[in-house]
Amino acid sequence: MAKTEVSTKFNPRLGKKELDLLTRLCNAVSVSGDEQEVRAIVLEELRDFADFTKVDAMGNVLVRREGTGKDRVRVMIAAHMDEVGFMIVKDEGDGVFEFRVIGGVDPRQLVGKPVIIGRDHVPGVIGAKAIHLTTPEERKQVLKVDQLRIDVGPGGDSKVKVGDRATFATKLAVLGPSIRSKALDDRLGVFNLIQLVKQAPENVDLLAAFTVQEELGLRGAKTAAYGFDPEIGIAMDSTPANDLPHYDGLPNTSHNTRLGDGPAIYIMDRGTIGDQRLIKWLTESAEAEKIPWQFRQPGMGGTDAGEIHKTRAGVPSVSVSVPQRYLHSAAGLIRIEDELNTLKLIHTALKRLDRSILNRQEKSNGKEK
């Protein structure tokens, strides 16, 4: 695994073609339990690149891309296709529907938002009582989900049905060095995994798992990992960048990650203690290629790695995320350079990978070599 063997030719960019794909992925309605729209895009994109493709019983898309080298490591990389959203649960007539939230969305993020519903992306809004009609007492209360309604307009000629999934209607936009979009958690991961399959290093067997129902408890990853039976697991996801100012000017000691500081490598979250050998492999790969990176502050939250590492006889696993502000709201915000560096890091690390790293006993999980 000498440094000289590592090619730096893989230089990801976000040109028009790539941005179009990311936009299609992010603007899709693909709420946990109904990931059809993103699944269709993934299958279409990878039709000519996969050695084996399967949609499993849960709806995961499992794509195997075989390398050509000797003694190839079977690396599973997971990115989840689902996003948080809503389900229509009751038709109250006059274009008004009761709904419930799927996944973790703060109810304070719901009020006054445009939404799109179902396969046809029927537009609707989550309204709120006019400020003129509310009392100061009312304005001290959070509007709860069961008080809110999705409104597609009166007249009753809508195509919306009880049971349909819905999500925020925000469309992807480039804001200078940043991207603002809904569902960047985890369409960025899906986008990156598509790119990796298309340009997979030849020294590994890439087992790409586009998973379902991550937001409901890593449910797709469980069957995907069982099906793939990998030697190494990597979850590519998105993690909060809480790098905002403290309300009274105190130092922010709980940023989790910061935008612009590069891919976030996980040491520990609620579900996984990252494999020390893999953490070292990733950090060394980043250093070798001068790719900026950061540790995600150990803490709560989790990724598909939480299931992957417990699969069968156990799978050494680690997570890498693109730092993102405002996850699980109408729009998150990421830095384009973080996204590209994440893709570059995983690709570089895969190129450097051989089975021997799993034999080494590491003393440190840190940056120092």
Place this chain on the structure above:
Amino acid sequence: MKLDLKQHIKEMISAPGLSGYEAPIREIIRAAWQPLADEIRVNNLGSLQAIKRGEGTQPRPSVMIAAHMDAIGLMVTGIDDGFLRFMQVGGVDPRILPGQMVTVHATNSDVARDLPAMVVMPPAALLPKDGKSGPLPQKYLLVDTGLLPDEVKKLVRVGDVISFATEPMELCSDTISGHTLDNRASVAAVTVALEMLSKRKHLWDVMAVATSQEEVGAIGAQADAFAIKPDFAIVIDVTFAKAPGGAGIGNFEMGKVTPLTWGSCNHPALHKAMLETAEEYEINVAKDLAPTGSGTDAWSVQVAEAGIPVVELGIPLRYMHTPVEVVSLKDVRRAGRLMAEFIANLPLDFMKTVIWE
């Protein structure tokens, strides 16, 4: 050229124009009204006045139609590590703000720039105790432009205005959603009326006014009423439609009815005259009860100069002062038609009938 009402409204609700900063919306309305008017001018406080002369002999009476064009929004009060702090312009419930798409109209550099941005709620760990679960007070919310802190400092300054940026959405049955339908929907109704009047004979002078600064206290209209000195005024503004979460007293169905304000800010004789027009032309109207006031331009127009008789009509709207207001185009058209029929049928001596019992 036939008016494309949907397009007209979409264009208007895509344009900025906060109270006191109405220039962008004013120019759009000017373009729509210019071909329908004999003269067009801007008043001292930024309202747009279009004059359409009648065919009556001099001295001709005049009627003012007032619809405010300004929008509620936000204004930058500080810059903190690339994030913007702000306050509200007009009545904005802070509970609707987290996660809203906005546009920052940045003026600190030589070339003014519109920066797409969003209102954000900082994570709980960065907030005081009262910010963790209850509605977040506006002072803790921030605006993120996605730009690097140095760039933000270069482009944005305190006092820059921030507009809602929700894109117009076409909903079912000829309804449309977006921000600032309060009161651009009414401006569109005035356009409808002007267009109809352009094909009709009318004796009276018509002074159509897109007023400024209504959302901060019905300020522009007061100056317009003084400058124009109309014999009476028609004020049109949005009113509360039947909606989940709460409606006003009227509980008006959308797409069905044109509410006529009944309360202290309308002249009863004018109200009665408009009711009669509605009946004659089979236009469905209903009383919109405003026991104290309607909180619109009517309030200030009525007491301008030596007092001006006012009649007020409305367009039912859902979710007022949120960026997802909803109106029905049918209601806009009907309100425009009612105003046009009313004006076209005004005899020169109409004011003799506008008397107190």
